[in-house]
Amino acid sequence: MGLNKLHTRRTRTKTAVAGLVAAGLLGLGLPAVAQTGNTVDSVEFFNSRTGEYYRTDITTEITAIDQNAVASGWARTGQTYRLWRTQAD
Secondary structure (H helix, E strand, C coil): CCHHHHHHHHHHHHHHHHHHHHHCHHHCCCCCCCEEEEEEEEEEEEECCCCCEEEECCHHHHHHHHHCHHHHCEEEEEEEEEEEEECCC
């Protein structure tokens, strides 16, 4: 899957989840996702050509973006986010 398609899919998913949280819908008796206790850091990138942000916790993606940063316009922002793995991961 190309980086642009992956970015679009993840952005839609994160936007949908953020909307549910903001609306308070996650606390209305919907089943919770069990966390495993394992955490991982998600790295944030910014594309100076398109003005888009992208976050990933996948090591191979992080490495690929870092290796092609100059040619692709992507650069790390310096921000990381702690993610908790779930049983679905």
